Amino acid sequence: MKKIIHAISFLYKGERVVVKSGITGKFKVPVTSTRDGLLKTKLRNLTAQQVIQHGIIKNCDPTLYLKNDERLRVFPGGDSSYLPAHVQGIIEKHDSSYKFLPKLKKNKPPSSASSAEYPNRGDYEQSGIDMYGWWPYDDG
Numbered sequence: 001m002k003k004i005i006h007a008i009s010f011l012y013k014g015e016r017v018v019v020k021s022g023i024t025g026k027f028k029v030p031v032t033s034t035r036d037g038l039l040k041t042k043l044r045n046l047t048a049q050q051v052i053q054h055g056i057i058k059n060c061d062p063t064l065y066l067k068n069d070e071r072l073r074v075f076p077g078g079d080s081s082y083l084p085a086h087v088q089g090i091i092e093k094h095d096s097s098y099k100f101l102p103k104l105k106k107n108k109p110p111s112s113a114s115s116a117e118y119p120n121r122g123d124y125e126q127s128g129i130d131m132y133g134w135w136p137y138d139d140g
Contacts, residue, residue, distance in 0.1 A: 004066065004067070004090060004093055004094040004097060005021055005048050005064050005065065005066060005090065005091070005094045006020065006021055006065045006066065006067070007019060007020045007021060007027075007064075007065040008021075008027055008048065008051050008052075008057075008062055008063070008064055008065070009062070009063045009065065010057045010060035010061060010062045010063070011060045011061045012056070012060050018065070019051070021048075021094075022045065024045065024098055025047075025048075025094065025095070025097065025098030026045035026046055026047055026098070027045070027046055027047075027048065027051050028043050028044070028045055028046075029043065029044060029046050029051055029054060029057070030042070030043055030044075031043075031044040031046070031054075047095045047098075048064075048091045048094050048095050049091050049092070049095055052074055052083070052091060058075070058080040059080055061073065061074075061075070061078060062074040062075070064087070064090065064091075066090070072087060072090070074087050
């Protein structure tokens, strides 16, 4: 799969911060939320559209890094209320090219699971073959 946007940069506290696109086409960005009166910041994988709409990043002169080291300012003139159509098209194309990737399962089987529930756990008796390619106790 060809990456359309390799990275997104933005100017934060006088420094240009570059966030690269991961294997899923998303960008790891710190997101702050409030829960029970406490501020909590976590790194989240956001789509290119979500990065551009991020409350802080949209006002920090975001720039797209495209193939062949091309750079494209998201909001020309720094006006974050207007997103040019060609920039929106590039962002949508990038996000839609990664839309149908299968989601990774985070569930792990319990350690005390029986081999009937998980037959591919590598039990020697179930495999029927050893490292030489045959069952050692078979008289065949």
